[in-house]
Amino acid sequence: MTTKKALLMLDYQVALCEEGPHLRMPPLAAQVAERGVLATAGKVLASARAAGVFVAHVRLAFDPSYRLRTNRLPRFDPYEEQRAMLADSPEAQIVRALAPVAGEPVIDKGCVDPFVGTPLRDVLAAEGVTEVVLGGVATNLVVESAARHASDSGLQVIVVEDMCASFRADFHAFSVANMLPLFGSVTSSADLHF
Template sequence: MTATTAPTKKALLMLDYQVALCEEGPYLRMPPLAAQIAERGVLATAEKVLTSARAAGVFVVHVRLAFDPSYRLRTNRLPRFDPYEQNRAMLADSPEAQIVKALAPISGEPVIDKGCVDPFVGTPLREVLAAEGVTEVVLGGVATNLVVESAARHASDSGLQVTVVEDMCASFRADFHAFSVENMLPLFGAVIGSAELKF
């Protein structure tokens, strides 16, 4: 009797493509990250991949850092997260917490709000993927060595296959991004360019 392999079902996870992180303007919180995003053309690449995923009928999930007014749902309680609460920053309804216009969700695409770096911690993301029958996640986001790495680690440990689209990602410094894609992310999945990606 020959064993059969179940078909792979992919989901595209769009990670932290938010106004405060990605766009020059009054809501920008991390200029070095936005500069790397612009230099690498990340948003244009992400838009192309997102368009292809939608055309192929791939399940798309958007993830963002966004807080409720109490900040009690914030799962990361390290001091480096304290300024969000102190400054009433990244509230879910605020302009800065929104996903950039070019990558904005459309009908049928869920948005997962998280209170930490890892998009799986304190959110229903894993359960949502399981309910959709997803077996492989395709990741793109900012910053490479934070949310993308955290998502890749958690997804692979949860039994999902992981593909990271390198040119959909950027970090605060070019060397941070390079170290992650060359040394860390390959431990948890495939790292490819958008030209290699097939849906």
């Protein structure tokens, strides 16, 4: 069977990754900066595009009613209470350095898992994708959720460790060493080949 890869860019959003007026998660943005995640993700994204690999961007973004929010835990309540991460707000946008180009879909989700309540799995199937390459923030949230769901859906999974960060370095390290290898392979951007 022929392998067809897709690169999934997970939650590289202004509110999560960039210092400034729209930042919602300072510890996460600090780890993103310390680890050089955006620069690494930019290099991988450029390589994928040059190789003609299908790229999809995923982001946490809500409609004005917040009724499409699939995660109804109290932890997600502040988004609605603060009218945060609305789809058209500056904070919900993908960071400029990793902005989608023509032909790259942006999938909006209302929870941690990028497959729940979205067309992502169907889109990958329509593209004939058999293997997903994952990078994103936070490692122990969206990246782990994506790896679990993708592997359970029959996809092969590769996680690019240096495209990821979490709120704390030890959260990232634990996920990379103990959780992600259960659902796929973990590699570095230097060892990734499209």
